[in-house]
Amino acid sequence: MSQIYQMDAVEWLKTLPDASVDLFITDPPYESLEKHRKIGTTTRLKESKSSSNQWFGIFPNTRFAELFTQIYRVLKKNSHFYLFCDQETMFIVKPIAEQLGFKFWKPIVWDKCAIGMGYHYRARYEFILFFEKGKRKLNDLSIPDVLQYKRVWRGYPTEKPVELLEVLIKQSSSENEVVADAFFGSGATLIAAANLSRQYLGCDISDSAHQHFNERGLSAESDTGS
Numbered sequence: 001m002s003q004i005y006q007m008d009a010v011e012w013l014k015t016l017p018d019a020s021v022d023l024f025i026t027d028p029p030y031e032s033l034e035k036h037r038k039i040g041t042t043t044r045l046k047e048s049k050s051s052s053n054q055w056f057g058i059f060p061n062t063r064f065a066e067l068f069t070q071i072y073r074v075l076k077k078n079s080h081f082y083l084f085c086d087q088e089t090m091f092i093v094k095p096i097a098e099q100l101g102f103k104f105w106k107p108i109v110w111d112k113c114a115i116g117m118g119y120h121y122r123a124r125y126e127f128i129l130f131f132e133k134g135k136r137k138l139n140d141l142s143i144p145d146v147l148q149y150k151r152v153w154r155g156y157p158t159e160k161p162v163e164l165l166e167v168l169i170k171q172s173s174s175e176n177e178v179v180a181d182a183f184f185g186s187g188a189t190l191i192a193a194a195n196l197s198r199q200y201l202g203c204d205i206s207d208s209a210h211q212h213f214n215e216r217g218l219s220a221e222s223d224t225g226s
Helices: 009-014 033-039 061-074 087-099 162-172 188-195 207-215
Strands: 003-005 021-026 075-085 103-111 125-133 146-148 178-181 199-203 221-223
Touching: 009 061, 009 199, 021 061, 021 162, 061 075, 061 087, 075 087, 075 162, 087 103, 087 125, 162 188, 178 188, 188 199
Parallel strands: 003 199, 003 221, 021 075, 021 178, 103 146, 178 199
Antiparallel strands: 075 125, 103 125
């Protein structure tokens, strides 16, 4: 049964049984965003000008070890973990994940097909770090490591294209398996999972994330975690 929860991501993960998730995909609000917010080089604002949604607080770098510990625990043996992040966060989180048992394969590049805000070589891409627990083959070895999907304009802050998430889910899971996201935001991962006949588990502490997800019309059992 697909379910969503509203609580702290790590505390939510602690409630899940060991080896209960087949695939984990998530996009935390990483700490380096604070620097970009201050100089106006990101739209990932606490209150986005392109949206009425409130963006919840930063997930600090100091918490990645406990987050990854829980993700590793809840993932089944022979499974994949994808983490969306920027180039600064990549250098911080990669060694943490490896120390906790994940095998790092490579960064996948999401080419957004249009440049974003900024001053020096304005970014038109984001990294998706590809980790593995145990050993699991990708379902299609012809997929490249650069995925081109247009960014979502005027949507939920940091919203990802559903089609992009569908590629990752197709690659690393099978029908009826469980896909989890601890920072589901716009709900794109959950919608992609449902589109592909997977079960999903999602958590987000933000009221606006839950409101946005409910407005997208995908049914799920909800738990506030209180």
